[in-house]
Amino acid sequence: MGGSGVARMKLAYWMYEGTALSGITRVAGSMQKVHTVIHGPQGDGYVNVMYSMLERFHTIPPFTLSTIGRREMAQGSRARLVETVRRVDAQHQPDIIVITPTCSSTLLQEDLLAVARTLGKQTKAKLIVPNVNAFRDLEHRAMDDFLTQFVAEFATEQPKTEQFSVNLIGPSYLGFHQLHDMQEIRSMLESLGVVVNAVLPYGASIGTLQELTKAHLNICLYHEYGQSACELLKEKFGMDYIVATPIGIRLTSQFVKAIGERAGLPVESYIRQNLAPSGTIARFTKSVDSLSALFGKRAVVFGDYSHAVGMTHLLREIGVRVVWAGTYMKTMEKAFQAAIGDLADEVFVCDDFQAISHKIRDTHPDIVFGTQMERHSSARFNFPCIVISSPAHILNFPLFPAPVLGYQGMTRMLDTINSTIKLGLEEHLVNMFGEDSPGMGEEETAQEQVAVTSDLPKAPDKTTAGEVELKWDAEATKALKQVPFFVRGKVQRNTENYARERGYSEVTLEVIYAAKAYFESKSNQGER
């Protein structure tokens, strides 16, 4: 990676960053009346799974595969691509069809641009081929390049809006809480008296792209992508821009002030109001509970650039020590050091999840802030963890408003921290008296004990008085062991009751299977 040219075949278990294909589909899939034709083998259709499962799409995601199969390998894949693009044009009638390269089409050296040039004369939709290296580029790089390409293609000179207005560059599907962030920033700007002219790419259409220049300022919300498009708009149309991810009180203040300065609006009172002693953030931070539960606690932070930087700020603002902070955005190492070098004891870049896992284990932090992978690593070592960055999974697509940015984002983060760590008094009590068996109801605990004792056919003293002792033959015992421990006791009891009722003296496989058929059939409704 890194395009150095000397990199060789590399062992990888896990990628923190997605592919160029996922980057392109995040941009195109977030837009209106834009359909993407993916020119690649059957498996490349997996982007549909992300949209339909994580974003819970209620329409068929706007991606159509132009399948490269054995036939296309032998006879060329051009005919298939042409047919697919024509069909999509006629059927979906989009304004734009993105013909995206894949690893396979890149290796096959397919000239998608040539196809688009010829075919574009016949289609209603405008055809766009992303100018990315599908084989080498990663998600954020591809997003950055592709957004710039869109802007270069469609943006035109427009008169400015009367009121001070901004464009929000960044919010898209499959980002980390990005649509929640978008709502939060919108309401924040509304409070300040600033108008949102456009959002890119979420919800954007050709019209949106053409009218970008109506705004006075571009706000690039995430450092990973979007800045190049802002840079282009600055060069071509003289538009001012800022790059800022407002997490925590300091970065949010800076963000608000930067906008206020350019808009000529007073923002001090807005900031004061949000940080007032009567406000939720101050009440939490000043509380005695937070003193014993958080102050001086050792945290570690890992994520993409924007969220790792933001969380490090936020944690220091509530009195938590950051033992180390890392990012997997290896291309942003310098900026990362500069941003938080003096806020954490150690600052680094790394994209090896096992190295991070070992570092967590060795650091023994009080709490971990990381990606879904760190959540899993932390669970192995029994450390509490809060997910603050992609890679995300379904838990990071909550149904209730859950921003990360701005004051609301901070409030929500404090709530999350609150529900993850032990509160002050609780911690004292636990330290004094020891902990209850965690998270297990009496029923489950009892069952587990049954399961433990019933690993082997039962000892006679365990049977209830009056019941006939049932023998389990070797095969039946083996079968019982295959049942997960937490239901094993129940299965054993049910099977024995079934056997007794029918007068069996020994439990054999026949009895187990017959009992299973009987009980499963009875429990028709609900659980499998």
Add this chain to the structure above:
Amino acid sequence: MERVERENGCFHTFCPIASVAWLHRKIKDSFFLIVGTHTCAHFIQTALDVMVYAHSRFGFAVLEESDLVSASPTEELGKVVQQVVDEWHPKVIFVLSTCSVDILKMDLEVSCKDLSTRFGFPVLPAATSGIDRSFTQGEDAVLHALLPFVPKEAPAVEPVEEKKPRWFSFGKETEKEKAEPARNLVLIGAVTDSTIQQLQWELKQLGLPKVDVFPDGDIRKMPVINEQTVVVPLQPYLNDTLATIRRERGAKVLSTVFPIGPDGTARFLEAICSEFGLVTSRIKEKEAQAWRDLEPQLQILRGKKIMFLGDNLLELPLARFLTSCGVQVVEAGTPYIHSKDLQQELELLQERDVRIVESPDFTKQLQRMQEYKPDLVVAGLGICNPLEAMGFTTAWSIEFTFAQIHGFVNAIDLIKLFTKPLLKRQALMEHGWAEAGWLE
């Protein structure tokens, strides 16, 4: 095959490398190394979720641009294999090829041979490219790679004494073999130990005490397959493995239906019993009992319309089972049909006038769905939620590959994969969702 429609279309399915999800757990002390691109890695982690990753014995040899021009992948692959060996100490490594390997015409077979010699344990190539294979066929590729570890002869009990007379007594030897034709039965397919135990128990009841299964979880304990072997597939997508067994081992591959559902299981057991000259009369009783056990579920399914969009290659046996349940299968879409290995399933479906579509076109299927108005659609993970939003009730096709669906005992689990979504819909209707208007 005349009545099979072919659309050569685009449908929603996974890539064969997804089969590492169950295979890396089935084969003990193994490591699965996928030689591919970032996209392969991103697909697997997206499809399989984070949880699978923590201690998983599979990884990726990610191709970089310099690999594209190098003459042989052996050296680079060797370094990656060394890392895997240091960390995991596997007894066997499967090297899975992908579309990129296919397009670049990288010769992983030669590299694997060299690396096996260098490391002193098997490094096996498996052709899992998504260019011409479907989701579940990854299992076929891996079983195919394991065939060299399937012995042709049973290890002799006293090898020294037995070997001697063999050299100069050919006549006697043949006579002896004629006297006791030690025919063995081998079931083929990576199913769970519990499913194996159930099938072995059924066959034992019918008079066949020794039933081997390929693959065994232990690479050193693979069953014998030779001219005396009767091979019966448990999964419908093991065509390459079966072809090679026919060709190189001269084993008899029994043509039957798959032991999925009481009907399939009964036909499967009958075919085996007939082959081994055993009485089949008891099977009918067992089948009848199995159907009686399913009666509450059958009441839900009878008369329902079910459509398979096509994903996991289990579609034909599942459709056949459903027709036996009294379901109207309005369309059995499936990525690919091996007409020889699926002959009996095809015949049964055609007798029952089921529309079969090979390599279906999803766009056309969407239109047909509006006509059929199916009660249940079995579809890939990528499109279930949108279909639900359109008002259809769906079952995830991938669930059928992770659930235990073979044999009489598991028939209840199998049928519930179909009844559960229907019951859920009914439950929602009864509890407040009727007034939403879009659920009928």
